Amino acid sequence: MSTPTEPAPSSDEFLPELRALRQSRFFTDRPVPREDLERILDIARWTGSAKNSQPWHLVVVEDRETNAELATYGAFTxxxxxxxASIVIVLDGDGRSQAYDEGRLSERAMLAAAHLGLGSGTAWFGTSEARAQVRELLGIPEHLHPYSAVGLGYTDASRAQAAPALRGRKPFEEIVSWGRYSGPAT
Ligand SMILES: Cc1cc2nc3c(=O)[nH]c(=O)nc-3n(C[C@H](O)[C@H](O)[C@H](O)COP(=O)(O)O)c2cc1C
Known part of the structure; x- marks a missing residue:
């Protein structure tokens, strides 16, 4: 197995980039170079997983018609x-551990995309019917689970990416306790 060799970016560039990652929902028509997709996939491949099980297969969809069809399957896709392009994450297993691994992989792919100047977004195939449609469209075997995809492209900066209700975060003090839990009791 090879190991990643590129030097890590300095924290001055890296930490603001981590904090700034957001879901993109509108994109320009500009295609993403295959080389960039390959770099993102290779970085995603190095995601850690429970017992190094790597319970995933990644289906890359560059065909716009196929992505338009996938768009009709989920409630918010x-x-x-x-x-x-989209990367459909096909999981071998649908337990908590695989869900955790999937989240790590998709976040890593999205951060890699951001570093290459690309926008990205999670698309969730939340129902068994939606997952069956994804399987059928992409030829995925019955025992595997396509819960989500990462959509990629150049963000259309002229359009608001999210409704106001989906922006922002809970205050720092509300979600962090130091030393001992001080969050809500119920
Ligand atoms: C598990 C999961 C599923 C999501 N599914 C969708 C989705 O189907 N469609 C969508 O537009 N955004 C989806 N999102 C993106 C979230 O809506 C978004 O991350 C959240 O509203 C915060 O917005 P931000 O990432 O722009 O800061 C999903 C995110 C996660 C973690």
Whole structure:
């Protein structure tokens, strides 16, 4: 097995980039170079997983019609109709551990994309019906689970990416306790 060799960026560039990662939902028509997709996939491949099980297979969809079809399957996946490419994460197992591994992989892919100047967004195939449609479209065997995809492209900066209710975060003090739990009791 090879190991990653590129030097880590300095924290001055890196930490603001981590903090700034947001879901993109509108993209320009500009295609994403295959080389960039390969770099993102290779970084995603190095994601840690429980017992190094790597319970995933990644289906890259560059065809816009196929992405437009995927866009119709989930409740909030419409944005896939405008992506240049999507990475459908196919999980071997649907337990908590695989869900955790999937989240780590998709966040890593999204951060890699951001570093390459790309926008990205999670698309969730939340129902068994939606997952069956994804399986059928992409030829995924019955025993595997396509819960989500990462859509990729160049963000269309002229459009608001999210409704106001989806922006912002809970205050720092509300979600952090130091030393002893001080969050809500119920
Ligand atoms: C498990 C999960 C599923 C998500 N599914 C969708 C989705 O189907 N469609 C979508 O537009 N955004 C989806 N998102 C993105 C969230 O809505 C978004 O991260 C959240 O509203 C915060 O916005 P921000 O990432 O722009 O800061 C999902 C995020 C997660 C973690």
């Amino acid at each position: 419409q944005f896939l109709a405008g992506v240049a």
